[in-house]
Amino acid sequence: MTQSIQAKTLTLRDVKTKFNCQLAEEEQFFREWIDGLPEITDEEKRYLDKVKAGYANSADYPMIEDTVKMVVLAPLLFLADLYLNPFHIEAEKSVELVTVDENILVRGSIDVLLLIESFWVVAIEAKRSQYSVEAGLPQLLFYMLNDPSPDRPTFGLLTNGSNFRFIKVIKQDTPQYALSYEFVIDRANDFYEVFRILKRLAGIISSNTSDT
Template identity: 45%
Template sequence: MVEVIQGRDITLAELINQFGLQLVDNEQFFSEWQHDLPELSDLEKQSLNQVKAEYLHLSKYPILEPVVKMVVLSPLLHLAGFYQPPFYIASEQEVKISSEDEGTIITGGIDILVFHPPFWVLVIEAKRAEYSLEVAIPQALAYMLANPGNDKPTYGFVTNGREFQFIKLTKQGTPRYALSYTLSLNRRDDLHTVVKVLKRLADLIRNS
């Protein structure tokens, strides 16, 4: 009997058991998020400082997912160049992934998908404290595994509006993944770093 799991309910343990997913504890595997990052202009830094100020103002109230997309994520993707060719953005995309023996099927929708070339962005609601990035990472990895290409790395980005984390997945042979540190809007210039990493990954994807 085929087991169907909603993407939002998937756990890392299930991905490891069903798809052989392995965590790589080696900085060289995912060095892209730390090395050769571009510099930001003064205007870009000012824009990010404004994003931070607006979020901190609005965070006095319960922040729902649409507000996170509008106030935080949209400016980040804009500054990183994901609204320009060759990228194209869609939202609420349905995805499906099955294990090799077809015994498990994971279905669900990803909030924002930047594709051509592929880049996955997942936003989780931040209206309650328990919605941490740890909840979103297995879901993002499940959707990244569904990416049809196997020859190139796939990158993911998860945020709850206040925290941000990047993911790299390779699928040649055994699927392997690594995570960046958790970056925080509340920590000094971390928001600047987020855009630098997004710019770096955009360049890598354009030239791949």
């Protein structure tokens, strides 16, 4: 009998054991978030600065539903041209997170978005900011490992609105994954780097898509 797996119940250990997925140890495995990043224009910097200011303003008030996507993620994807062909957005899944923090029941959610084949985004939303980006890693790995393109690398982005990590998965032979450093929206030029990496990965995926 085929075992049914619910993504919302998965832990990172579950993903590693059920899919034999391993953390890549080679430094060269995921160089796409480091090498060949595009330059950023002054106009793009001004736009990103405005997004950062909007996030800072929103963070002063109680979080509302869809704050992550509306305030930070949506304008970031827009600036990176990820609403244009060949990309499009499909809302794949929404997973609820429930924890107890200081005797307060805290509810959040993980929204999984598919931008194009082989490019996933996970947005973590919470009423309070205790959910790290790693909270969505098991679910993101699950969807990336089930991507129907085993011959090409799959890329993803984890964000809770303030923190960002990129991920790469290769499914050939033994599935492997690697993560970028964690970027923080209000730390130095981190948000600029997030945008540059996003553009770089979008260019790689767009090129891979046109070659098929």
